[in-house]
Amino acid sequence: MADQVTALRAYHDPGGKAPGSGRPGPVGVSLREVSGFSLTQIACWPDTLTEAGAMAARVAGCDAAPGPGQVVTGARGRLLRVEPLKWWLIREAGSPAFADMPAALGAALDLSSARVWVRVEGTEARRLLNHFLPLDLRPDAFPPDRVASTAFHHVGITLWRSGEAFELALPRSFAASLWELLVDSARQYGLVTGEATYASEDGEE
Missing domain, CATH: 3.30.70 (Alpha-Beta Plaits)
Incomplete structure (x- = not known):
């Protein structure tokens, strides 16, 4: 398989803080693009x-x-x-x-090149996603190891839970615009952004 070219690399800040990353104090949301x-x-x-x-x-x-x-x-x-x-x-x-x-x-x-994987974590992750997704994401309704197809700003996406994180598979052509929506809304909760790899964090070594 050809090497994956990340769709969101231009949006990642090496320091981990998104520009204008929001309120001072504890960070409520972490957004990471998962590659590999x-x-x-x-x-x-x-x-x-x-x-x-x-x-x-x-x-x-x-x-x-x-x-x-x-x-x-x-x-x-x-x-x-x-x-x-x-x-x-x-x-x-x-x-x-x-x-x-x-x-x-x-x-x-x-479908490796057709989807962009974004991980949403943090104490305010569920609140952030409920700005956009018409799903009940409370733990008793959407526990770990559940998956759903839903709409995000009129775009069909796939969402699943892994531990405390929410994982989003976004269509590649809409990934940048949806990422910007997440970042803009997450600033109110305090935000860090970055990258992760499947091999180091999700691989079953």
Whole structure:
């Protein structure tokens, strides 16, 4: 796979503070672009759901594929059930290519360059996201290892929880404008920005 070219590099400040980073005192929001990952979409037919899910789970090193709206992490990757007949497989960049799927079973598509991954953390992360997302993000309604498709400023995105962080997969062509919206709104809570890598923070070494 070709090296990923980050879509937001020009927006990262080496010092970690976004320009005009907001109120003094404790930082309430951390925004980071995550790089160094591969993203494969695995789609199947209704009558091949079990077989395709088992194939995806084997590649990720999971005991079983996740159910609708769920995320599971295995020894070699993470599986997100983003739609009834679709999973996303997230692995470290440079992982072996996903095996060709017979057309009768389904289809696998590399989306690594089509999505930008942004991690939102901090005590005010949920409050920030609820300025934009029509979802109940309280812990009892959207706990870790849940995933949802939703709209952010009329743009379709995918959101999941990993621990205390919210992970956003943004369409690449809208990533810069959505990042600017997040930054502008997060300043009121105190903000730091930066970068992270899948291998160091999300890889299943």
